[in-house]
Structures are given as C-alpha cells and as structure tokens.
Amino acid sequence: MSGIAQSPGAAVGGDGPGASRLDCLCALERKVLWLSSWMIHAANHLRPARDGLKVGGHQASCASLATLMTALYFDVLGPADRVAVKPHAGPVLHAILYLLGRRPRAALERFRGLGGAQAYPSRTKDGGEVDFSTGSVGLGVAMTIFASLVRDYARLKGLSPDDGPPGRMVALAGDAELDEGNVFEALLEGWKHDVRDVWWVIDYNRQSLDSVVEDRLFARIDGLFRSMGWDVRTLKYGRLLRGAFERPGGEALRRWIDNCPNSLYSALVYRGGAGWRERLRRDLGSTRGIAELLDGRDDDALHALMTNLGGHDMETVLEAFRGVASDAPTCFIAYTIKGKGLPFAGHKDNHAGLMSPEQMDAFRRSQGIAPGEEYEPFAGLDVPPGTLRAFLDSVPFAARTRGGPPAATVAVPAALEAPEGARMSTQEGFGRILSEVARAPGEFAGRVVTASPDVTVSTNLGPWVNRRGVFGRSRRADAFREEAVATAQKWEVSPAGQHIELGIAENNLFLLLAALGLSGDLFGARLLPVGTLYDPFISRGLDALNYACYQDARFVLVGTPSGLSLAPEGGAHQSVITPLIGIGQPGMTAFEPAFVDELATILAWAFRHIQEPGGGSAYLRLSTRPIAQPARELSDADRDAIVHGGYWLVPPGPGAGLAIACAGVVAAEAIEAHARILEDDPGAGLLIVTSGGRLHAGWRAASRARAGGDAAARSHAEGLLSALPPDARLVTVLDGHPATLSWLGAVARHRVVSLGVEDFGQSGDIPDLYRAYGLDADAIVAALARACLEY
Structure with missing residues (x-):
C-alpha cells in the first residue's frame, strides 16, 4: 500500500518556523476550499455574462469534500492510485492539481468557460491528470470496480509493465449517487469477481439536489457493503465531539446526535450556535453536564463542536485512511456537512446555491486574502510558503509520471480471413x-x-x-x-x-x-x-x-x-x-x-x-x-470502400434512372428488387452501405472543408452518388429506422424514398414481418415506382 509513513505531527522543512504535516494539511484544506469557492464565484459574478445564462457550480458540494480530498491527494494517494471524483466536486480537484503545479492558473480563471477547467472532471477535456471522467452520477463510482478487475487482468497475465504496488481504485461518491441502480449492479459484479484494492469514500452529507436525504436510506448501508465482502469504516465524529463524549453528559449528547433526524440536524447547522444552544437546552437541559458543556462555549465554539463530524476532522480522516492494511474493498462512510465553512452550510436549498458578492467578500476577509491575491497559492495561510512548497513536492501523488509513453500498438493482420459458406x-x-x-x-x-x-x-x-x-x-x-x-x-x-x-x-x-x-x-x-x-x-x-x-x-x-x-x-x-x-x-x-x-x-x-x-x-x-454470400475476392480497393462506408454492388449504368441503397441483412431483398427493375431500367444501380455513419461524417467534413476554401474536398458519399444522374430516383432500405439513410438524398440532391422500421415489432416469420413493415422486395419495387410518380 502506498502512502506517507510520517505521523501527522512530523516536521516539514522549508523557510520560517517548523510546521507539522498536520499543520500543512489543514492549511491546504483551507486553500482548497477557498480556491474551489472562488473559481465558481468568479465564473458567475466576475466574468462577463454575454449570453445571460447562469454559469453554475456547486460550492456546497465542494465544501463537503474539501477535507477528504486534501487528505487523499496530499497524503494518502500514490502514483499508481486512480481516482473517480464526485462530479460536483470537480472544482476541488482543479484546485488541488493547481496547487501541485499540474493545472495552470488560467484553467481556474476560465472555469466552465471555453478552454478552461471543465464543470465535471474530464479525461479528454482536462487532460491526463483526470483518471476517470465523471458527470453522470454513479457511473464513475462503479467504474472503479471494473478498473480494478482490468488492472488485475493485465497484471495476472504479465501485460502491465508496472511491477510495483497495484494501486487502489478510489471513488469519491456523493451519498445521493447511491440512489443510482448501476452502483448496486456493479457492487454485485465486483463481489462475483472478487475485486481487490477498491476504496469508495462516501461523502455522507445527507443532502441531495432537492432536499435532505431520508434517514432510513442509510440505515442499512453498512450491512449492504459487508454482505458484498467489503470492509466498512464509518467516520462519524471528529476529535472535538469524541472528547465531549468523554465528559459528563457526553453519552446523552451522543445519543441525541445519533437519534437526530437528518433534516433537523441540517437545519440546526444552518441556524448556527444560537440554534444549537436553544435546541440542546430544550431536549437535554436537565441532563447532568449539558449545562456546563453549553455555558463553557460561545456560539462559535458550540457550532464548531456540533459540526465536528468525522469527514471534516483531518486527524480522524488520516487515521482512517492510513489504517487500511489489507487489499479488501473498503467503504468509508464519512459524515460531512454540505457547505461546511460557507454561509449556507446545511440549508436544504444549497446544492446549486452561490455565495452573493457580499458573502464572498466576507469569506475572503475571513481567509486573510487581499483583493488581487485570490489565486495566489499560499495567500492568507499561517504556514510559510516555502514550507508548504516543500511539503507539496514531497507528497507521493506528486511523483506520478505525467503523460507517459503510450502503450505499444499491437500489430493486426492486414486482413482477417472470411469464413467460407454459401449462406451465412x-x-x-x-x-x-x-x-x-x-x-x-x-x-x-x-x-x-x-x-x-x-x-x-x-x-x-x-x-x-x-x-x-x-x-x-x-x-x-x-x-x-x-x-x-x-x-x-x-x-x-x-x-x-x-x-x-x-x-x-x-x-x-x-x-x-x-x-x-x-x-x-x-x-x-x-x-x-x-x-x-x-x-x-x-x-x-x-x-x-x-x-x-x-x-x-x-x-x-x-x-x-x-x-x-x-x-x-x-x-x-x-x-x-x-x-x-x-x-x-x-x-x-x-x-x-x-x-x-x-x-x-x-x-x-x-x-x-x-x-x-x-x-x-x-x-x-x-x-x-x-x-x-457473394462469390468474390475482395481487392484492396474493395476493402477500402467497405471501411469508408459503402460500394456499388452493381454500379449504375449511363443514364440510370433508379438506384437502391441498402444496409445490412435486407441486402437479400434489395438484390431481388434490383433484379426485378432491370427490365425497366437496365442501368439501375445497387449500393451497399456498410456504414451510414462514416458516409455521413465524411460528407459533413468535406462540406466544411469546401466552406473553408478547399474547393477540391470530396467525400466518399459524393464520389459514390456522382455515378447517378441528377434526376435519378433513390430508394434507401434497412432493418432499422429509415432516417439512418434518408439523408443520402441531400448529398447530390437526388429524390429519395426511405424505407425502414418506425414502430415496435411483433412476432412472426421474416416474410410476414418484412411484408408488414415494408422491407420486402415488393415494398422496395413499389417505393421505386412511387419515387418516379411523386417526383
């Protein structure tokens, strides 16, 4: 297992007075929260809104993961680990990569803008530092199970060049993502395949997009994961609350929190210290020790105590992550607060909420950041910049190789042998x-x-x-x-x-x-x-x-x-x-x-x-x-036409008035229909479309190239259809939706009738169904006749 061997209190080098690793991590946690909040704010309030649309972002969802992601990326993750980040915490990832020198400042400044950091982590848009794209909730979570399976597939076969630790497949998941059925399908499949070294860190902030999550939803989560062979570790209370539980009245306080409905707890988080004090006096005022607990703290201290959940307590988080010694799949249920540290923390409407300019200004002042220093990596922190830079240079994740050489290409035979058979x-x-x-x-x-x-x-x-x-x-x-x-x-x-x-x-x-x-x-x-x-x-x-x-x-x-x-x-x-x-x-x-x-x-x-x-x-x-099957030997030109999207099985003759374009298995009906129309039009053509998509993409690309000044640009589709006179009629047919090929009429402005299937099918044999849905040879011949009459 990869990670840091030093204790949280170990000293870190650099300029100025010494600082412990814990000091550095807590300082970076503050900076990660600030940067993620600021880039969203700047995109919505400072960048000119040329189209009048809200840019969006998820400041509250970022805040609930700031501690957990700081601990992972700056302490626990090694170069071989791969991570799927909760979609709405994308700005936290961007901030972390920026602090590690792996994301330029301009990407943060253009967050959710063209060329900037993406709204949700993207392998292709944000670069190789993103292991798994996320966005459609639940998919990135489940992806880690299959990545673990593939990692072991490659290693057990000796195909992977890395002979070091296998690396963990880590998912940072929002609790609402567990509503997605695909997550549980993947869990069962992972159990069947005995996956190893998978971590799921569940951001249990108990809030979804619309409301507060029902308490019953997570009542069985521990048992569910354990039944699938997972080790489950719950991070519910931080060190402040655990200390309070040891004092008189502490056990009663623990029971009160354990029994507190999620909705009430979230509401009290939003109300703050005065709200906590009022409710605890009402419910526990007569319990020995509670008065001392309340009277010994002002509102800010009481709020800090009651919101000291495990997922926001750096020492608790580090202890949990560092305490994993086996390769069994592990689920961390980390209790957090959505919007922790922000003015709308706990409010049920905070999912897409944004701090107002006045709130952001107050938040900036509380962080000790001067105007103009908002993107400075170490502005406002109480640990010297040199110490923090030395710390960041030493974290294991920083040793990951960026954009290593691509895996070697596997040689493929020039042609695969087609099996023999008259019918197949x-x-x-x-x-x-x-x-x-x-x-x-x-x-x-x-x-x-x-x-x-x-x-x-x-x-x-x-x-x-x-x-x-x-x-x-x-x-x-x-x-x-x-x-x-x-x-x-x-x-x-x-x-x-x-x-x-x-x-x-x-x-x-x-x-x-x-x-x-x-x-x-x-x-x-x-x-x-x-x-x-x-x-x-x-x-x-x-x-x-x-x-x-x-x-x-x-x-x-x-x-x-x-x-x-x-x-x-x-x-x-x-x-x-x-x-x-x-x-x-x-x-x-x-x-x-x-x-x-x-x-x-x-x-x-x-x-x-x-x-x-x-x-x-x-x-x-x-x-x-x-x-x-046709009895033929394909030439290189034939194969080239096949992979480009189509070829003339029967090329049109001079002055041809009719042509059939077919795709797939209805070629048999198209061949029959073509044979029947030759008496009326000896030059009629029969086009086999192997890829409507390739033909369409090539046609669109050639059109754009000509619009850009390349007058000679010509697509494969245009080359094929140029064999037809401009007034020829074209019938397209496939066992699928007719729109797949109907666009062929636009390539050279031929009149077209498109046959296909637009309704749900039914049971029957092929002759009956092809006749009922207009795919048989009679329907193709009738369509050709109709094309001649209608146009």
Whole structure:
C-alpha cells in the first residue's frame, strides 16, 4: 500500500518556523476550499455574462469534500492510485492539481468557460491528470470496480509493465449517487469477481439536489457493503465531539446526535450556535453536564463542536485512511456537512446555491486574502510558503509520471480471413472469425479480451471461449466436463482466460468496456476489447456507453441479433433506433455489414482503429438471418470502400434512372428488387452501405472543408452518388429506422424514398414481418415506382 509513513505531527522543512504535516494539511484544506469557492464565484459574478445564462457550480458540494480530498491527494494517494471524483466536486480537484503545479492558473480563471477547467472532471477535456471522467452520477463510482478487475487482468497475465504496488481504485461518491441502480449492479459484479484494492469514500452529507436525504436510506448501508465482502469504516465524529463524549453528559449528547433526524440536524447547522444552544437546552437541559458543556462555549465554539463530524476532522480522516492494511474493498462512510465553512452550510436549498458578492467578500476577509491575491497559492495561510512548497513536492501523488509513453500498438493482420459458406449470417460469421483468431498464436490474439452480459453463447462467442477460456482470479474447472456430461461449451475459469463473463446488466458491460478500453492509459497494458450484447439492449445501457465514449475508451461493440429479422422474438427483442444511436454517438463508428467478407474487413479495421491516435471505438450491428454470400475476392480497393462506408454492388449504368441503397441483412431483398427493375431500367444501380455513419461524417467534413476554401474536398458519399444522374430516383432500405439513410438524398440532391422500421415489432416469420413493415422486395419495387410518380 502506498502512502506517507510520517505521523501527522512530523516536521516539514522549508523557510520560517517548523510546521507539522498536520499543520500543512489543514492549511491546504483551507486553500482548497477557498480556491474551489472562488473559481465558481468568479465564473458567475466576475466574468462577463454575454449570453445571460447562469454559469453554475456547486460550492456546497465542494465544501463537503474539501477535507477528504486534501487528505487523499496530499497524503494518502500514490502514483499508481486512480481516482473517480464526485462530479460536483470537480472544482476541488482543479484546485488541488493547481496547487501541485499540474493545472495552470488560467484553467481556474476560465472555469466552465471555453478552454478552461471543465464543470465535471474530464479525461479528454482536462487532460491526463483526470483518471476517470465523471458527470453522470454513479457511473464513475462503479467504474472503479471494473478498473480494478482490468488492472488485475493485465497484471495476472504479465501485460502491465508496472511491477510495483497495484494501486487502489478510489471513488469519491456523493451519498445521493447511491440512489443510482448501476452502483448496486456493479457492487454485485465486483463481489462475483472478487475485486481487490477498491476504496469508495462516501461523502455522507445527507443532502441531495432537492432536499435532505431520508434517514432510513442509510440505515442499512453498512450491512449492504459487508454482505458484498467489503470492509466498512464509518467516520462519524471528529476529535472535538469524541472528547465531549468523554465528559459528563457526553453519552446523552451522543445519543441525541445519533437519534437526530437528518433534516433537523441540517437545519440546526444552518441556524448556527444560537440554534444549537436553544435546541440542546430544550431536549437535554436537565441532563447532568449539558449545562456546563453549553455555558463553557460561545456560539462559535458550540457550532464548531456540533459540526465536528468525522469527514471534516483531518486527524480522524488520516487515521482512517492510513489504517487500511489489507487489499479488501473498503467503504468509508464519512459524515460531512454540505457547505461546511460557507454561509449556507446545511440549508436544504444549497446544492446549486452561490455565495452573493457580499458573502464572498466576507469569506475572503475571513481567509486573510487581499483583493488581487485570490489565486495566489499560499495567500492568507499561517504556514510559510516555502514550507508548504516543500511539503507539496514531497507528497507521493506528486511523483506520478505525467503523460507517459503510450502503450505499444499491437500489430493486426492486414486482413482477417472470411469464413467460407454459401449462406451465412453476420453473427455466425463473427463467431467463426473470432474462432480463427483464437487458434492463432501471437500477440494479436493474446491481447483480445471479450466480455458479455450472460449472452456469450447466443452472440456466438462460444468458439472463442472454448479456445481461450474464461478469466478469473483463481482456477475453477468445468464441472460438467469433469462429470463427463456432454456439452458443447467448455467453461474453464483461470487467470489465463480471455473472456470476462458478466451478469445480465448492460451498464456493467459498458463500464467494463470503458475500463478495458482505457487499460493502456491507466495500466500501460494495451488490450483489444470486444463486447457483445443483444442489439436492442444497447438502449438499456446507453448512458454508460456514452460515458465510455466520452472518456475516449477504445473497444469493439457487437450488437447482435438486430432488427425485425429476429422475427419470432417479438418487439421486446427487435431493435429499431440503434442505427441512429450508431450514427449519432460521438467517439464511435458504426457499421452494419451485409456480407461476412465485409465483416472480416471491418473487424480488422476496427482492431487497428481502436489503437490509433485520433481513432475511437467501433460498433457492429449484426443479424442472425442467414443470406446468400457473394462469390468474390475482395481487392484492396474493395476493402477500402467497405471501411469508408459503402460500394456499388452493381454500379449504375449511363443514364440510370433508379438506384437502391441498402444496409445490412435486407441486402437479400434489395438484390431481388434490383433484379426485378432491370427490365425497366437496365442501368439501375445497387449500393451497399456498410456504414451510414462514416458516409455521413465524411460528407459533413468535406462540406466544411469546401466552406473553408478547399474547393477540391470530396467525400466518399459524393464520389459514390456522382455515378447517378441528377434526376435519378433513390430508394434507401434497412432493418432499422429509415432516417439512418434518408439523408443520402441531400448529398447530390437526388429524390429519395426511405424505407425502414418506425414502430415496435411483433412476432412472426421474416416474410410476414418484412411484408408488414415494408422491407420486402415488393415494398422496395413499389417505393421505386412511387419515387418516379411523386417526383
């Protein structure tokens, strides 16, 4: 375990009189609270409001974590530790990194402005000092569980270059984040995988956005974590309160606080010393020792005593953090006060509250900071600057290497072999391609890691798992095979396995893919992650998928089976909008191949793309429906067209009046419809769209380039559609929402009719459903006729 060996009272070098480590930490705690409050204030009250909008910020949420984050970053965290910071405490992180010399002053001055520190910690916008992006509450918390799993995956396989301490995965969580269901899904998955070295520090300030959290909510939190194998440490009282409990009347005071409703306690915090005095006299005035406790303190001292909770007492916090000696997952329930030290502390409406200019001026004076010195690192502190600088230079976190060399790129074969077969589905082809990858020795196959939420076999990962095994920290044999029970699936678990099996929770899949996709940056181990799930259930985990892409995690996502083509399963298992998700999700390139040789080409490209600077993740929408495969040998030009988004299966002839553009499994119907219209239009073309997203992105980029003066800029989509005369009619069709391809008509101003699915599906067979929803060859031919009549 990494950390500081010195006691809190150990002296720190520097100019001026000696200061203890505790003195330095307490001084820096004050500065962290000031800087986080000031940058929010300056953004809202000092920066010109050109658009009239409130900039926002969360001064109260920052205040409740100031002590805990100061202790962690300036004393406890080591270079190998990774942290997910509570979203609303982002300014505290910015302040800490500024004091450590890892964030420029300008970033704080432009907080929530273009080019400044982000509202919520962001890997991609704030730089490499942020380990995990946070923002959508609960996701960053759960991410630490999967990061721990990935860290151990890499270390147990010898892929991580670091042979030092494994590093802790730390989440700083607001108590209201535990309302998010994904947190508990992740807890259970973490227990199943026996995760190690995970810390969750819960900022238990008992206030959410709208109100004070009900007391009952946390009544069982201790037992919940313990049932999942966690060590739970509660930081409820600071040293002042613990000392008061030892005096006459102290036990009665403890019982009163323990029984005090959260709402009443918060209200009294806001009222201050006079409010505490009035209430305690009313409830405990006749108890021996209480009068002395009250009379011996003025209002300020009484307020300081009654708000001396464990999460704000530096010595208590350090004792708790330093006292962890095992690698068991640990939950710290740190009692805090939302807005501690600020004028609206405890008020139920303080979540988005901002100090007024008058309140901020009073706060500035109380901190001993002169006007113009608001961003000075050590202004107003009672520890000499040289001492503090020496202290900051010595903290373990300061030794972290900034932006180390990227993990080495894994060589990918120029082309993956497409399996042979006259009829095949893309889902079957995917399984057979990965099976062949699994057969091959070498680094490429060794870096592929797959994951699935209990649909491994039904998404055709079975052959891969049979050859590469299931990952687990310890070895477990396949009981069915040991008992000689016939089974096609070999389920042997060991540290050598390369498949991570999850329960049925799509959020967990996407968070695991995020952790796997960041393994190179976080742990120096390049992995090639592939995740599979049923395509309609992408929507269930969409927030986590967006979260993964937002922090530039790199992975291949396979959604299968998709669309109405999973005919007998009905609407609950038939996806409609996922092609639009694929085309609109930043950081991810979506493909919907029609044929297996396209899929092999796209997979090879995807494994390279997820490793490239400026690359991203890839999403493959596949089908269970077998269709006839073309007998052909792809050239380099063919493969290039496939990965750029499309190609003419049948190029249009001179003067062509009609063309069909199709994506995915409905290529069979498009081919049939195309054959039927050749008698009327021998030059009709048939365009296979492998990626509507790539075509659309390229078209938009070329349009912007031309607007910027590059008259020669031309996109792949424009090149394809230039083969059609301007008056040609175009029909687009896919087993998904028609808007996915309807924009093709705007590229060269062709008249377009778009076919697809806009309603929930139902059970049936493919001929019935394709006819009912207008995807069959008859519907395509009718659409072509309509296009000629309507335009």
